[in-house]
Amino acid sequence: MTDNCATFNRLIPHLNKNLGFLCIDLPGHGYSSRLPPGMFYHMSNHVILIHYLAKYFQWSKVSLMGHSMGGIASYIYSMVYPENIDFVICIDGAKPMIRKNVNIHMAKAISKFLKYDELSSGNKEPPSYTIDNIKEKISKPNNNSVLHEYSHILMERNIAPSKLHPGKYYFTRDPRIKTGELLNFPQDELTQYAQNITCPIFIAKARGGSYYEVKENFYEVLDVLKRSSKDCDFHYVDGSHHVHLNNPDAIGKLIKEFIRRHNIEDRSIGGIKDDIIVNDNKTSLNI
Structure with a gap:
């Protein structure tokens, strides 16, 4: 998870x-x-x-x-x-x-949620960045937690090419998760x-x-x-x-x-379902 x-x-x-x-x-x-x-x-x-x-x-x-x-x-x-x-x-x-101070935090969280909910509900494209900018945004949080050389690993499932600004990318995650x-x-x-x-x-x-x-x-x-x-x-x-x-x-x-x-449990019961469809058509990003 x-x-x-x-x-x-x-x-x-x-x-x-x-x-x-x-x-x-x-x-x-x-x-x-x-x-x-x-x-x-x-x-x-x-x-x-x-x-x-x-x-x-x-x-x-x-x-x-x-x-x-x-x-x-x-x-x-x-x-x-x-x-x-x-x-x-x-x-x-x-x-x-x-x-x-849960009460104060709760009030701030609700305000942030309303802001991000409006952003996620609209058709407006999120802000876009260069690949280098995105790598920095992924690497810096939590005291530069992700080494720059491995930041691309977290990018593949996390960004998409901008339709408004060729050569730039935006984050595809739901902004509400930042609440x-x-x-x-x-x-x-x-x-x-x-x-x-x-x-x-x-x-x-x-x-x-x-x-x-x-x-x-x-x-x-x-x-x-x-x-x-x-x-x-x-x-x-x-x-x-x-x-x-x-x-x-x-x-x-x-x-x-x-x-x-x-690892001692019997795992013969249950398993991966055949009806799960794997999307193989995701475009690989040149990052």
């Missing part, structure tokens, strides 16, 4: 060869559809999506791997449906973050609910990343997971928020060993 599934392009070749990986662009990202006009992107949408996919593919058990927002969605699903999970992998994103969350779980509830996660859980915390909240909140929940989980495999890894993209070898070894220990 992630916003743009190409983020795993460099990591998966380092993982277990006897296991298949289904990567997903979350709604509003990559090649996935947008939500209808007027709809807000809640984290609960992603949890519903996981549950929908599990039922659609008839998977009795689900193994989840997510980065950042995808890691948080995977964590919440494990917290809500612990009986459905055999193991979960969270890369620099696990427990939902706690915001202070952020409206509400969050209270910390005491997250600490309590962490007891539900009894499945093996792998958590990687990038040393060059951020906690995006009071860091004590994270460690309070981690302490509960170390007691509740059959195998709470926590690691600090050298690198930025996108360590799995920049340095997949280092984190890949850790994840591979975790999967080797816990």
